[in-house]
Amino acid sequence: MSNNTSTTGHLLGAADIRRIAAEAGISPTKKFGQNFVIDPGTVRRIVREADVTTNDHVMEVGPGLGSLTLAILETGATMTAVEIDPPLAERLPRTVAEFMPEAADRLTVVNRDALTVTPDNVPDFNGDTSFTLVANLPYNVATPILLTLLERFDSLGSFLVMVQKEVADRLAAKPGSKIYGTPSVKLAWYGTAERVGTIGRNVFWPAPNVDSALVKFTRYAADDTQAPSHGKSSADRELVFRLIDAAFGQRRKTLHAALKTIVPAEAFAAAGIDPTRRGETLTVTEFAALAAAVQSTSHATPTTDEVEQ
Structure with a gap:
């Protein structure tokens, strides 16, 4: 070329x-x-x-x-x-x-x-x-x-x-x-x-x-460590996007209320995110941190049925 x-x-x-x-x-x-x-x-x-x-x-x-x-x-x-x-x-x-x-x-x-x-x-x-x-x-x-x-x-x-x-x-x-x-x-x-x-x-x-x-x-470059997607898999992305959809689907509600079926209370603490905030205040990096906390808590990642809802 x-x-x-x-x-x-x-x-x-x-x-x-x-x-x-x-x-x-x-x-x-x-x-x-x-x-x-x-x-x-x-x-x-x-x-x-x-x-x-x-x-x-x-x-x-x-x-x-x-x-x-x-x-x-x-x-x-x-x-x-x-x-x-x-x-x-x-x-x-x-x-x-x-x-x-x-x-x-x-x-x-x-x-x-x-x-x-x-x-x-x-x-x-x-x-x-x-x-x-x-x-x-x-x-x-x-x-x-x-x-x-x-x-x-x-x-x-x-x-x-x-x-x-x-x-x-x-x-x-x-x-x-x-x-x-x-x-x-x-x-x-x-x-x-x-x-x-x-x-x-x-x-x-x-x-x-x-x-x-x-x-x-x-x-973002593939090796950009500042990228929210850095080191994440497609499954990680799917969970992050699931959280985003849920948070903005009820954007006037607090994260605790909008994400209650997906995010256990301890995940907010683990991610360092105040559950009384609204989704519209979170950066994508914070959504990624919250998704990582969900995956690392005792609660399993949302089931396939939940993700497809």
């Missing part, structure tokens, strides 16, 4: 987007949360914020008509686009061949729901020590997609995504704020997230009725 060279191509404007959509008989659907970017400056900004270079391997989820795809390919990067909508997946290689033909061999398109993507059915990334996700995510499933991909792909080292502004705020929220919740804590298990900009509604077709924002995420 190091032999690739970046190129300045023709990126899609509003007229291009509407022509391609008309030719392919495609119209944006609410079902898939589709809003196509019609401004070249916006997609170039996304790629710049993501620090995509010639040597990168990029996953894009929801490429739509190819606006961001072309901006990624413009850097010289190699990429795989995951598209749920069959007509869009079929059309994308033709769009790249028309607007940036020299980049066609650096694009792979997978027609699949991003929530079903695994290293087995999208093996392109299996040989990578690290790859990056760059995407304009469908707002209704943005958080599950991010958490699912982070869980399944240990080599997903970073992402830069455009999401609904409120979602971006929640993903990057810190303990104690009103918007700090389950997505904030679970994302913090894997790495650090920050909001890096807002995007106006006028760069989309059709224009959404919400504002958008960019979230940048960097995964």
